[in-house]
Structures are given as C-alpha cells and as structure tokens.
Amino acid sequence: MLSSEEKFARRRLRTTYLSSVISIALVLFMLGLLGLILLNAKKLSDYVKENVNVSLIFKDNVSESDILKFKAHLDSSYFVRSSKYVTKEEAAMQLKEDLGEDFIKTLGYNPLLPSIDIRLKAEFANNASISVIEKKLLENENIKEVFYQKSIINLVNDKIRKISIVLIFFSIILLIISIALINNTIRLSVYSKRFLIRSMMLVGATQHFVRKPFVLKGITQGLYGALIAILLFSGTIYLIVNEIPELMDMNEINVFAEVFGIVVLLGLIISYISTIFAVRKYVRLKTDDLYYF
Amino acid sequence: MTGTTMPLDVVIEFNKATISHKFNLILTDVTFQIKRGEFVYMIGKTGTGKSTLLRTLYADIDLYDGNCSIVGYDLKEIKRREIPFLRRKLGIVFQDFQLLMDRTVNDNVIFVMKATGWKDKNLIKDRLDEVLTKVGLNTKGFKMPHELSGGEQQRVAIARALINDPEIILADEPTGNLDPETSGEIVNILFDINKTGRTVFMATHDYPLFSKFPARTLKCENGRIFEASVANMV
Numbered sequence: 001m002l003s004s005e006e007k008f009a010r011r012r013l014r015t016t017y018l019s020s021v022i023s024i025a026l027v028l029f030m031l032g033l034l035g036l037i038l039l040n041a042k043k044l045s046d047y048v049k050e051n052v053n054v055s056l057i058f059k060d061n062v063s064e065s066d067i068l069k070f071k072a073h074l075d076s077s078y079f080v081r082s083s084k085y086v087t088k089e090e091a092a093m094q095l096k097e098d099l100g101e102d103f104i105k106t107l108g109y110n111p112l113l114p115s116i117d118i119r120l121k122a123e124f125a126n127n128a129s130i131s132v133i134e135k136k137l138l139e140n141e142n143i144k145e146v147f148y149q150k151s152i153i154n155l156v157n158d159k160i161r162k163i164s165i166v167l168i169f170f171s172i173i174l175l176i177i178s179i180a181l182i183n184n185t186i187r188l189s190v191y192s193k194r195f196l197i198r199s200m201m202l203v204g205a206t207q208h209f210v211r212k213p214f215v216l217k218g219i220t221q222g223l224y225g226a227l228i229a230i231l232l233f234s235g236t237i238y239l240i241v242n243e244i245p246e247l248m249d250m251n252e253i254n255v256f257a258e259v260f261g262i263v264v265l266l267g268l269i270i271s272y273i274s275t276i277f278a279v280r281k282y283v284r285l286k287t288d289d290l291y292y293f
Numbered sequence: 294m295t296g297t298t299m300p301l302d303v304v305i306e307f308n309k310a311t312i313s314h315k316f317n318l319i320l321t322d323v324t325f326q327i328k329r330g331e332f333v334y335m336i337g338k339t340g341t342g343k344s345t346l347l348r349t350l351y352a353d354i355d356l357y358d359g360n361c362s363i364v365g366y367d368l369k370e371i372k373r374r375e376i377p378f379l380r381r382k383l384g385i386v387f388q389d390f391q392l393l394m395d396r397t398v399n400d401n402v403i404f405v406m407k408a409t410g411w412k413d414k415n416l417i418k419d420r421l422d423e424v425l426t427k428v429g430l431n432t433k434g435f436k437m438p439h440e441l442s443g444g445e446q447q448r449v450a451i452a453r454a455l456i457n458d459p460e461i462i463l464a465d466e467p468t469g470n471l472d473p474e475t476s477g478e479i480v481n482i483l484f485d486i487n488k489t490g491r492t493v494f495m496a497t498h499d500y501p502l503f504s505k506f507p508a509r510t511l512k513c514e515n516g517r518i519f520e521a522s523v524a525n526m527v
Binding site for chain 1: 378392393404409457
C-alpha cells in the first residue's frame with residue numbers, strides 16, 4: 001500500500017504532467033482555430049462580398065410580370081447569387097420605416113419605383129466587374145438606373161485584402177508563439193529533472209538511453225494535448241454551426257479533418273523536437289554547468 | 294575505446310598530469326599508479342582536489358594536461374560517446390548518493406542494469422537480489438530513497454556501483470554524510486568488495502577510519518598528491 005507521502009508525490013507528478021498537457025492543448029487549440037479561420041478565410045470573404053447589394057431601378061410604367069420575367073432571367077445569369085423583387089409599395093413601406101414619417105401623406109403620392117435587389121457572386125463583387133454588368137443591364141430599356149455604392153464595395157475589398165494580410169502575419173506570429181510556449185513547457189519539465197538526467201549519465205547510461213523515455217513522454221504529452229485541443233475544437237465548431245450557420249456547416253468535414261490532422265501533427269512534431277533539444281542540452285552538460293543553465 | 298599501453302596489473306595510472314577545474318589549477322604533476330586489487334585512500338583537507346581528481350577519473354571533468362589512463366581508457370583522448378562505457382567499468386559511489394529519487398531501491402539498481410544492456414528478467418532479478426543481499430538491503434528493495442536513512446541510501450549507491458561487477462570502485466567521501474558507526478559499516482562493505490579482487494579508490498577526510506581499516510594512502514596538499522604514511526597521520 002502506498003504511503004501518504006508517496007501518494008502526494010505521485011499526485012504532484014500527475015498534476016505537473018496534466019498542466020503541461022493542458023498548456024499544450026490550449027496552444028494547439030488556438031493554432032487550430034487560426035488554421036480553421038485561414039482555411040475558411042475565402043468563404044468568409046465571399047460571405048462578406050456576397051452581401052454587397054446592387055439595386056436595379058425599373059421605370060414606372062414597367063409591368064410586374066415583365067419585372068418578374070427579368071428577375072427569372074437574372075437568377076439564371078452567371079454573376080447573380082440571389083435576387084429579390086421589391087414593389088413600389090414595399091419600397092415605400094421600408095422608407096417610411098427608415099424615415100419614421102409618412103412621406104406619401106406629405107407628398108400626396110408614392111414617388112418610389114419598383115426594383116430588384118441583387119446579390120452578386122463573390123468574384124463579381126468589385127467595381128470593375130460591376131461597371132461591366134451595369135452597362136449590360138442598362139441595355140434593357142425597362143431599367144432606369146443601376147444603383148450601388150462604389151465606395152462601400154471598394155472599402156469591402158480593401159478591408160478584406162488588409163484582413164488577409166493581417167491574418168497571415170498573425171498566423172505566423174501565433175505559430176512562433178505556439179512553438180515557443182510548447183518548447184518552454186517541455187524544457188521546464190526536462191529542466192526539473194536535470195539532476196536525475198545527470199545521475200543517469202553518471203551510472204553509465206548512454207545519451208540515447210536517457211533520451212528515450214523523455215522523448216516518449218514528450219510525444220504522449222503532445223498527443224494528449226492535441227486530442228484535448230480537438231475536443232475543444234469540436235465544441236467550438238458545434239457552437240459556430242448552431243449560432244452562425246452562414247459561417248460554417250457540418251458538411252465541411254474535409255476542412256475539419258484537415259485542421260484536426262494539422263493539430264495532431266503539430267502537437268507531435270513540436271513536442272518531439274522540443275524534447276530532443278531540451279534533453280540533449282542536459283545530457284551534454286558537465287555536472288558544474290547544471291547550476292548555471 | 295581509446296587504448297593505452299598500461300601494464301596489465303595497473304588499473305589507474307597518472308603521469309605528470311595537471312588537474313584543473315573551471316580554469317583553476319587544482320593539482321599539478323600528478324604521478325601515481327594503482328594496481329588491480331588494491332585499496333587506496335585519498336585524503337586531504339576540503340578543497341585540496343580529491344573530488345576533482347575522482348571526477349577527472351570518471352570523465353566528468355576534462356584532463357587538463359599530462360596523461361591518465363583508467364581501465365584501458367586514455368582520458369586525454371577519450372571521446373564523448375565512449376564516456377558511458379568507461380563509467381560502466383567503474384562503480385562510482387558519491388557523498389550525496391546520486392540516487393534516482395523518483396523510483397524505488399529496486400528500480401534504482403534495475404535502471405543501471407537496463408542502461409547497461411541487461412534484458413533477461415530472471416537474470417536481472419537474481420543479480421538484484423545478490424547485490425542487495427551483499428549490502429544488507431534485500432528486504433528494502435520496494436522502498437523509495439527518501440524513506441531510507443543516509444547509511445541505507447549509501448548502501449543502495451554501493452549496490453548500484455557493484456551491479457556490473459566493475460573493475461574499480463571510485464568512492465568520493467562515501468562516509469561524509471554518515472555517523473561514525475554507519476561510516477564503519479560502509480567502509481567494511483568496501484573492504485569486503487576489495488577482498489573479492491576489485492580495486493577501491495576512496496577519497497575521505499575521515500581520519501579515524503585509517504586506524505581501523507589501514508591501507509595505502511595518497512595525500513592531496515598544496516596542489517600536489519603524494520604517498521602518505523598513515524601511522525604519522527593517525
């Protein structure tokens with residue numbers, strides 16, 4: 001039966017091991033999250049771009065059936081993602097709501113025109129493409145005006161480009177931080193055993209023999225860390241899928257598998273390399289140097 | 294292995310060697326031989342270089358100058374990868390025991406066996422029982438080092454040093470942390486080991502031991518090491 005001292009020592013060892021695993025797991029979780037954001041970055045930017053609105057304003061005398069016919073034509077065209085017909089009355093109601101007063105009563109008539117709001121496919125949601133589309137649409141004599149906010153579209157594209165650069169920069173920084181943190185966690189764990197390593201070397205163990213259990217422990221820490229990170233990650237994905245389904249759906253199983261794979265691989269590789277370097281340092285040190293490093 | 298041309302019955306040979314530690318010269322013109330089966334004390338005040346000389350012998354400190362051979366290894370030429378194999382031919386007993394505090398007495402000894410190539414579980418068990426019995430710890434193999442007294446911990450260190458049947462036992466103040474009675478028991482064990490033909494080279498400043506267990510004595514003083522007459526010192 002174990003003494004209470006032994007139980008305490010074992011519990012303390014387990015706690016140290018667990019805290020190392022949790023540190024690794026959290027770092028890998030952050031890294032995985034960033035990986036998922038990067039892999040979804042295009043989807044995210046498409047989502048933003050496809051919310052840019054272009055309105056086709058029809059002339060007052062165009063019949064609803066002509067507009068609906070044109071809408072059907074638009075829906076089948078290569079640059080349209082979705083479209084919505086807005087009648088004069090619906091437009092008036094919307095404006096009334098926005099202004100907070102009944103402008104029809106003041107004017108005595110509804111000056112608004114029927115329109116179709118279209119959402120373009122992401123690759124056409126830039127000013128150059130919209131200009132070409134605008135020209136093409138204006139060839140239709142029923143259309144009075146094509147309305148879109150050039151400055152907003154420019155702004156959206158500019159922001160997406162800047163966010164992409166920041167995201168890539170941030171990913172590189174986070175990768176470096178992750179490597180440094182995991183490396184530090186493992187180095188600390190090996191550092192605490194430097195005198196044990198020294199004793200092993202003094203009784204004639206080879207560097208390889210001393211290194212082996214540390215490397216195995218490092219790899220299992222990396223693996224457990226990665227598995228916990230994947231669990232956290234799965235929870236996060238579940239939350240996102242339920243709360244913001246536009247951002248992600250469960251059909252993206254390939255993307256998730258890719259990210260999970262990367263997380264496990266990074267956990268194993270970083271832990272393995274860190275352990276090798278940390279132990280190598282202490283198996284090579286002379287006894288006196290143990291007090292300085 | 295870095296070969297030497299040492300006479301067959303000589304296991305340690307210093308020839309005009311200089312022992313230094315972190316750029317400080319500790320011992321100069323060190324010249325002496327220890328023959329197979331000898332028991333040799335190395336005495337001297339604290340700081341005279343006894344431990345530094347022993348650490349040089351097990352290649353924990355580089356030999357600064359001159360020549361030194363131990364069990365066929367030339368310490369001037371020894372390569373880093375050869376050091377573990379040199380240490381396997383030595384049994385080293387430290388003043389501070391240097392036990393692996395995270396494992397039991399049995400596991401401390403088994404670690405050395407596994408590290409030095411023992412694989413057969415039955416052979417490991419038999420040899421473990423044999424050495425623990427020799428040092429009187431056959432009933433305490435399951436204990437952790439911190440559960441043992443200083444004398445018992447030193448016995449574990451001796452058992453560990455004996456496990457591979459080394460040619461030489463290097464003992465660095467093995468009684469330094471022990472009471473006189475326990476010190477006597479430890480030296481007695483070392484003399485028993487010596488009677489089986491192994492060489493024992495022991496650093497100590499425990500002068501009362503000499504009268505009880507007389508043997509050849511080397512003395513470190515003023516940066517030199519020389520043969521000393523035990524009778525005069527006692």
